[in-house]
Amino acid sequence: MSDSPYIQEVTAENFEQVVIHGSMERPVLVDFWASWCQPCQMLMPVLAKLAEEYQGRFILAKVNTEEQQAVAAQFGIRSIPDVRLFHGGREVDGFTGALPESAIREFLDKHIPRESDSTVEQAMQALAAGDTASAITALEAAAAADPDNPRIPVALAQTHMTAGDWEAAKAALDRLPASEQDQPEVTRLLGQLHFASEAPPVQDLPELETRLAADENDSEARYRLAMGLVLQQRFEQAIEHLLTLMRKDRQYGDDAARKALLRLFDMLGDDPLAQDGRRRLFNLMH
Known part of the structure; x- marks a missing residue:
């Protein structure tokens, strides 16, 4: 039995208490092992080293x-x-094999709250209340104190986008x-930034609609209108x-419509609009 308060031996009798109930308070990392392995x-x-270093931010259950x-x-x-991570009473992630320490740190940091996360939450509350200046100030301070927290740049990007x-x-x-660039939230934000750079000013949308009503083959008007609609979240x-x-x-803007659709579908993720759109795009191309 380990003397560390952050490491516990788990049996069938205490698994429910240590892992399931324990993970309601903080993440529990369960290490399935054997002496011959x-x-x-x-x-x-x-x-064990990481459990001590993280000082109770997670419990190691062996x-x-x-x-x-x-x-x-x-x-x-x-x-x-075989290592499984439990949080909130359920298994949320895991890995197999003897990963290097750097990879395990990266794995843990995706799930284990950091001190700077509370600042991110406060900044998001300020943003929701319309105080973008306070949100940006708080997030920049958090980034200086904890530059390795990937949640901070994402929150900063959201805040700056709200401010235009x-x-x-x-x-x-x-x-x-x-390693964080392909996360769904980051993909969504990058997609929004792309469409923002392509979109016309919102006051130009009625003019583009008028142009398109007069000439349905006005490709430039149709493309620019689509970019503006994305920015207004009128995705359909x-x-x-x-x-x-x-x-x-099809040749407009070097296949710009297809490229924009693929980027939009990536941005929407599992949204049914994206799933239906991918099917229709496939049928159109084949």
């Missing part, structure tokens, strides 16, 4: 699969080391490491215009 022996001191076969079977453990400062928003996202109408532009003038 050499990679397990390599991983265990790394996990499950000896030789002694706790029922627990291992319950979670379908087939190869070890697209360049500052892009600069904030550029601070993110490459934007998709219709871009699909129509593909049918009528």
Whole structure:
């Protein structure tokens, strides 16, 4: 049994209390291991070191699969080391194998709250209340104190975009490491920034609609109108215009309509509009 308050041996009898109930208060990292497993022996001191270093921001729960076969079977453990992260009473992530310390830190930091996260929450509350200046000031201070927290650049980008400062928003996202660039929230924000750079001023939209009503083959008007509609979150109408532009003038802007659709679908993620739009785009192309 470890003497550390941050490391606990887990059995079938205390699993519910330590892991399920415990993860309601803070994340619990469950390490399934065995004495004969050499990679397990390599991983265990790394996990123990991190548990001490994080000082209770997560609990390390160790499950000896030789002694706790029922627990291992319950979670379908087939190869070890197998590490599962529980939070809020349920399993939320995991990894297998003896990862290097840097990779485990990255894994943990995706899920474990940092001190600067409270500042991010306060800044988002200020933003919701319309106080963008206070939100930006707080987030810049948080970034200086904790430059490795990926949540801060994302929150800064959201705040700058609300203020209409697209360049500052892009600069904030550029601070993110490459490993964070493909996260759904980042993809959504980058998509919004792209469309903001392409969109006409909102007051020009009625003129573009008038041009298109007069000439349905006005590709420039249709494309610019679609960009403006995206920025107004009128996604369904934007998709219709871009699909129509593909049918009528596929070569416009070096296949600009198809490229814009793909970017928009990435931005929308799992939205049913994106799923339906991808299907229609595929049918149109084939």
